Amino acid sequence: xxxxxxxxxxxxxxxxxxxxxxxxxxxxxxxxxxxxxxxxxxxxxxxxxxxxxxxxxxxxxxxxxxxxxxxxxxxxxxxxx
Amino acid sequence: xxxxxxxxxxxxxxxxxxxxxxxxxxxxxxxxxxxxxxxxxxxxxxxxxxxxxxxxxxxxxxxxxxxxxxxxxxxxxxxxxxxxxxxxxxxxxxxxxxxxxxxxxxxxxxxxxxxxxxxxxxxxxxxxxxxxxxxxxxxxxxxxxxxxxxxxxxxxxxxxxxxxxxxxxxxxxxxxxxxxxxxxxxxxxxxxxxxxxxxxxxxxxxxxxxxxxxxxxxxxxxxxxxxxxxxxxxxxxxxxxxxxxxxxxxxxxxxxxxx
Numbered sequence: 001x002x003x004x005x006x007x008x009x010x011x012x013x014x015x016x017x018x019x020x021x022x023x024x025x026x027x028x029x030x031x032x033x034x035x036x037x038x039x040x041x042x043x044x045x046x047x048x049x050x051x052x053x054x055x056x057x058x059x060x061x062x063x064x065x066x067x068x069x070x071x072x073x074x075x076x077x078x079x080x081x
Numbered sequence: 082x083x084x085x086x087x088x089x090x091x092x093x094x095x096x097x098x099x100x101x102x103x104x105x106x107x108x109x110x111x112x113x114x115x116x117x118x119x120x121x122x123x124x125x126x127x128x129x130x131x132x133x134x135x136x137x138x139x140x141x142x143x144x145x146x147x148x149x150x151x152x153x154x155x156x157x158x159x160x161x162x163x164x165x166x167x168x169x170x171x172x173x174x175x176x177x178x179x180x181x182x183x184x185x186x187x188x189x190x191x192x193x194x195x196x197x198x199x200x201x202x203x204x205x206x207x208x209x210x211x212x213x214x215x216x217x218x219x220x221x222x223x224x225x226x227x228x229x230x231x232x233x234x235x236x237x238x239x240x241x242x243x244x245x246x247x248x249x250x251x252x253x254x255x256x257x258x259x260x261x262x263x264x265x266x267x268x269x270x271x272x273x274x275x276x277x278x279x280x281x282x283x284x285x286x287x288x289x290x291x292x293x294x295x296x297x298x299x300x301x302x303x304x305x306x307x308x309x310x311x312x313x314x315x316x317x318x319x320x321x322x323x324x325x326x327x328x329x330x331x332x333x334x335x336x337x338x339x340x
């Protein structure tokens with residue numbers, strides 16, 4: 001797994017910032033689900049908004065808004081752009 | 082298909098999928114992501130000749146309809162809208178089981194022209210299961226409004242399967258679609274869909290397992306695809322195999338192969 005110094009978990013991305021997916025530290029069905037939604041390594045992702053409690057968070061992926069729990073987003077590693 | 086094989090096929094359709102095909106009728110499975118206008122295509126092709134119900138034992142809607150083209154009758158089965166057919170949800174399982182075990186004469190995959198990239202995932206997954214697939218790029222009118230241009234002949238060449246552009250709402254492209262469905266059903270067109278090559282690690286594992294898997298499942302299913310599911314460790318799929326193919330004795334051996 002690529003964990004260069006610039007790589008951060010997706011969950012730490014601020015609203016409005018964009019990033020690129022580096023790796024998914026997820027297993028089994030959830031991993032499959034995330035991949036099926038088009039979140040594969042290299043995909044650009046933008047953080048759009050947070051729910052009032054801060055979890056889940058909405059991300060723009062390939063022109064589609066996808067909400068992820070922080071728990072899951074923390075396992076997705078990205079390079080900020 | 083000879084007479085007894087046809088009878089067997091109809092028995093399988095009615096027992097496992099609650100579908101009654103009349104003799105000589107072609108079956109067409111309709112797959113696609115949610116909200117791509119799948120049902121609009123379905124309605125446009127079948128009109129009022131529809132019958133709705135549930136998949137046997139599941140709370141998932143099952144719509145069937147028929148139409149006639151060049152004196153041949155076609156039974157269309159509208160599968161639930163899914164992003165994938167690797168079966169996490171009951172809808173995906175229904176869609177996968179029908180494409181895989183229901184042996185439709187053609188699987189029509191409807192894509193949304195305005196977000197092709199995400200939609201192609203499903204088309205590629207279906208292409209791994211069966212070569213009898215037609216890709217229908219729907220919502221061409223919407224794409225035009227958004228100034229999206231699609232190079233259909235390049236798409237057809239890259240995928241290796243027939244691609245038909247439609248705007249089902251206005252009826253555009255439906256005639257071509259009927260014609261292609263007919264051509265493929267009567268065997269005039271046998272595409273060679275592009276197959277995904279995986280990393281050398283995975284490909285090596287496939288090559289090791291493939292002869293055993295082929296021996297176990299015979300010509301019922303695409304052995305490469307079954308091997309991939311085994312490598313995935315997909316227990317639900319192994320269950321489906323024994324259920325539909327009466328391979329009870331072999332299911333334990335399939336699991337051994339998987340380990």
